[in-house]
Amino acid sequence: MAPPTRIRLPRATLILILLALHLSLSLAAQFEGFDSDELPHAAAADPASPDDDDEGLDLDVDLPPPPPISVSVSSPSPPVTTTTTPANPNPTTPPNPTPSLDFWDEDEFEGIPVPESPTSDPSSTPAESAPSDPSAADAAEAPPAPPRTPAELLRAFSIEIACVSFLICFLLNYFTGKKQNEAIALAWATKFATRDSIFDKNFSLLGTGDGKDTPLLLKEGQDVFKFYASGRRFCQGMLATMEMRARHDLLSKLLELVFPRKDTITFEVVMNDESMDHVMVAVARKKAAKTMQKEERDLQKFASVLASAPAGKKWVADELSVVAESKEVAGDMISEAVLDQVLGEKAFEKLGKWFISLHFSDQLAGSYKKVLSFKFVLPDANNMAEMTKLVALVPFYIDLIGRYKLSSHARSKTDAARTKAAQEAFRELQGVRQETLLRKKAEKKKLMEEAEAKLSAEVLRKKEEKERNRQMKKGAPKVKMLRS
Amino acid sequence: MKEATTSGGASAGANDPRQPTTARPYAPPKLSSQDLPVDYAGFLAVVFGVVGVMMHYKVCSWIAIIFCAQSLANMKNFENDLKQLSMAFMFAVMGLVTNYFGPPRPGSAKR
Numbered sequence: 001m002a003p004p005t006r007i008r009l010p011r012a013t014l015i016l017i018l019l020a021l022h023l024s025l026s027l028a029a030q031f032e033g034f035d036s037d038e039l040p041h042a043a044a045a046d047p048a049s050p051d052d053d054d055e056g057l058d059l060d061v062d063l064p065p066p067p068p069i070s071v072s073v074s075s076p077s078p079p080v081t082t083t084t085t086p087a088n089p090n091p092t093t094p095p096n097p098t099p100s101l102d103f104w105d106e107d108e109f110e111g112i113p114v115p116e117s118p119t120s121d122p123s124s125t126p127a128e129s130a131p132s133d134p135s136a137a138d139a140a141e142a143p144p145a146p147p148r149t150p151a152e153l154l155r156a157f158s159i160e161i162a163c164v165s166f167l168i169c170f171l172l173n174y175f176t177g178k179k180q181n182e183a184i185a186l187a188w189a190t191k192f193a194t195r196d197s198i199f200d201k202n203f204s205l206l207g208t209g210d211g212k213d214t215p216l217l218l219k220e221g222q223d224v225f226k227f228y229a230s231g232r233r234f235c236q237g238m239l240a241t242m243e244m245r246a247r248h249d250l251l252s253k254l255l256e257l258v259f260p261r262k263d264t265i266t267f268e269v270v271m272n273d274e275s276m277d278h279v280m281v282a283v284a285r286k287k288a289a290k291t292m293q294k295e296e297r298d299l300q301k302f303a304s305v306l307a308s309a310p311a312g313k314k315w316v317a318d319e320l321s322v323v324a325e326s327k328e329v330a331g332d333m334i335s336e337a338v339l340d341q342v343l344g345e346k347a348f349e350k351l352g353k354w355f356i357s358l359h360f361s362d363q364l365a366g367s368y369k370k371v372l373s374f375k376f377v378l379p380d381a382n383n384m385a386e387m388t389k390l391v392a393l394v395p396f397y398i399d400l401i402g403r404y405k406l407s408s409h410a411r412s413k414t415d416a417a418r419t420k421a422a423q424e425a426f427r428e429l430q431g432v433r434q435e436t437l438l439r440k441k442a443e444k445k446k447l448m449e450e451a452e453a454k455l456s457a458e459v460l461r462k463k464e465e466k467e468r469n470r471q472m473k474k475g476a477p478k479v480k481m482l483r484s
Numbered sequence: 485m486k487e488a489t490t491s492g493g494a495s496a497g498a499n500d501p502r503q504p505t506t507a508r509p510y511a512p513p514k515l516s517s518q519d520l521p522v523d524y525a526g527f528l529a530v531v532f533g534v535v536g537v538m539m540h541y542k543v544c545s546w547i548a549i550i551f552c553a554q555s556l557a558n559m560k561n562f563e564n565d566l567k568q569l570s571m572a573f574m575f576a577v578m579g580l581v582t583n584y585f586g587p588p589r590p591g592s593a594k595r
Contacts, residue, residue: 163546167553174557205507218510221560231507239510251525251554367513395501 170250177247178222184263185225185242187381189216192391193227202395203238204231222248234402236270238394242378263378264356267394271370275402276362278414280325281333283343284357289321298363299323302417306330314339317348325417328410333360333400341389354379354387360401363418372397525555526568533575537582545579548572 154161193199193206193216200206207216208228218226223244230237242265246252280303282292293299306322309315310331316322320343324330334343342351356375364371374394379386406414529551536545552573559565 159543159546163550166550170550170553170557202501203507204502204504205509208510222557224560228510230509231502231504233501233503233506236506237508237510246558249554249557251550252558399501 166250173250173253174222174248177249177253180247181223181225181244182219184244184378184381185217185219187384188242188265188378189227191384191388193229198388198391198395199227199229202232202398203229205229222246232395232398234272234275235398236272238267238269240265240267244378265376265378267372267374267376267391269372269374269394269398270368271362271372271398271401273370276370277401277404277406278325278362278411278418279329279333279401279404279406280361280363280414281330282323282357282359282361283316283320283334284323284359285319286321288357289323292357292359293323296359296361297365298361299359301421302363302414314344316343317345317352319348319352325414326410328407329414332404333397335400338393338396342393347389351386351389353377354390358393358397360397363421372401523555523558523565523568525551525558526565526572529555529572530568530575533572533579536579537575540579540583540586542580542583545576545583548576548579552576 148156191197206227206229207214208218208226209215216227218228220226223246225242225244227240227242228237229240232238242263244263245256245261280298282289282296282299282303284292289305293303293305303323303325306324306327310327313331314336316334316339322330322334324333338344339347341347342355348355354377356377357373358375359373360371362370372394374390374397376387376390529548532544532548532551535541536543536548552569555565555569555572559569
C-alpha cells in the first residue's frame with residue numbers, strides 16, 4: 001500500500017516523542033526539590049567523564065549518611081526521589097543520582113536497591129544513556145532482536161501507524177470539510193441575503209447583529225449556520241438554519257456512506273399574533289406527511305391527511321400529500337400561483353429534489369405558537385440559484401397568511417376545535433396539579449406517621465425504663481446511707 | 485414564484501413590505517444543558533479511554549484519542565463539553581503512557 005519510507009516516518013517521530021517524554025520525565029524527577037547551592041554540583045557532575053563521576057559517587061556513598069543535612073536542607077526531597085527511581089523501568093539509571101544520594105536517609109529506605117545502581121553506572125556514559133532509553137521502551141512490547149526488517153516493524157507498530165495516519169487524515173479532512181461547509185453557507189448568503197436580493201427587499205434587519213456592519217451568518221458549530229432577519233409586516237422575525245452534512249468530521253462522513261444525508265435549510269417565521277388566523281396546513285411527500293401527522297403535536301390534534309383534492313381545482317403533485325385542518329383553508333393556501341410555480345405537477349418535477357416540507361401552524365407547541373416553517377434541501381454552492389423559487393415562497397406566504405381571514409363557516413369549526421383543545425389542556429393541567437397536590441399530601445401524612453411512630457417508640461422506651469427502675473428499687477434491699 | 489411575490493406585493497399597494505420599526509434583534513434561544521444533543525463521541529471516548537487504562541489495550545486508548553478528536557471537531561458549547569473531553573483525553577493518554585512506559589505485563593506483553 002504505502003512505501004516503507006513513508007511508514008517509517010511516523011515510527012521515527014513516535015520514538016522521538018517517546019524519547020523526549022521519557023528524558024524529560026526522568027530529568028524532571030531528578031531536579032526536583034534541589035536547592036540553589038546544590039545545583040552547580042549537579043550541573044558539574046552531568047557533563048563529567050565517567051571516571052570523575054564514579055569518584056564523586058564513591059565519595060558520596062562512602063560518606064556516612066548525613067541526617068542533619070538531609071533534614072535541614074529539604075525534607076520533602078527524599079520521598080520524591082524514592083518514588084521516581086524505582087519506577088524507572090530500565091536498570092541503567094542515568095549517572096547523576098549523586099546529588100540525590102546526599103539526601104538519602106538509609107534508615108528510612110531500607111531494602112531499596114538504589115545504592116547499588118552506581119556500580120552499574122560506569123558501563124554507560126551520559127551520552128550512551130540517551131539512546132538506551134528507547135530500546136528499553138521498545139523491549140517492553142517487542143522481543144529485543146536488534147536487527148528488524150521493515151516488515152517486522154510494520155507489524156509491530158501497525159496499530160500506531162493506523163491510528164496516527166487516521167488522525168492525520170481526520171485533521172486534513174476537518175479543514176477541507178469546514179471550508180466546504182462555509183463555502184455553501186456563504187454562497188447561500190450571497191445569493192439571497194446581500195443587497196437587492198430577496199431577503200434584503202423584504203426585511204429591514206438582516207443578520208444577528210444590529211444590522212449595521214455585522215456578519216449575516218451566525219455559525220454554530222462547524223455544520224450549523226444561522227441567518228436571522230427581522231423588520232417586516234405580519235411577522236416578528238425569520239430564522240433560517242442551515243444544517244450541513246458533517247463534512248468536517250471524517251467519522252460522521254464514513255457513517256453517511258451508510259445513512260446518506262443532505263444539506264438542509266429550515267426557515268422559521270414567527271408571525272405576529274394578530275396577523276395569523278386559524279391556519280394549519282402542512283405539505284410534504286406522502287410518507288413524510290404521514291409521520292408529520294403522527295409526530296407533530298399540533299397536526300396530530302387538529303389536522304388530518306387530506307385524502308382528495310378540493311373539488312374543481314388543480315392540486316399538488318402526486319408525490320405530495322397535504323395535511324390540513326380544513327379543506328377550505330388548504331385550498332386557499334395552496335393557490336394557483338403556488339401550484340404553478342412550485343407544487344404543481346410540472347414545476348415539482350424540476351424543484352422536487354430541493355423540497356422537503358412546509359408546515360404552517362397557529363398552535364405550535366413551543367415558545368412561539370404561530371410559526372411558518374419551510375424545509376428545503378440546499379443545493380451545492382454552484383447551483384444556489386435553483387432554489388430561488390423555493391426561497392421566494394417565504395415572503396409570499398408571509399403576506400398570504402398575514403392577510404388571510406377564514407370564512408365564517410370554517411372559522412366556527414376551527415374555533416370549536418381550539419376551544420375544545422384549550423379545555424382539554426386546561427383539564428390536563430388541572431389533573432397534573434391535583435395529582436401533585438395529592439402526592440404532597442400523602443407524603444406529608446407519611447412523614448407525620450413516621451414521626452409519631454418514632455415518638456411513641458421513645459415514650460414506650462421511657463416507660464419501660466421507669467418500670468424497670470421501679471422494679472429494681474422494689475427488689476433491691478433497702479440501704480440507708482448516712483451522710484457524713 | 486418571483487412574479488407571484490411581486491404580484492402579492494403589488495396587491496398590497498406596491499409598498500415596501502419592510503418595517504424597520506418592528507425589527508427586533510436576534511435573541512439566541514436559551515438552551516439548558518439537558519436539551520443539548522448527546523455527545524456520543526465524547527461518551528465513547530471516555531468509555532474507550534477507561535477500557536484502555538483498565539485492560540491495558542493500547543488499541544482502545546488510540547480509539548479514545550480518535551473519538552476525542554471527533555468530539556473536539558463537533559464541539560458547539562465550548563465550556564460545557566470541555567470537561568468531559570479533557571477527562572476522556574486524560575484517560576486515553578494515561579492508557580498510552582502506561583502501555584508504552586509502564587512495566588511489561590507478564591502474559592499479555594503483546595496486545
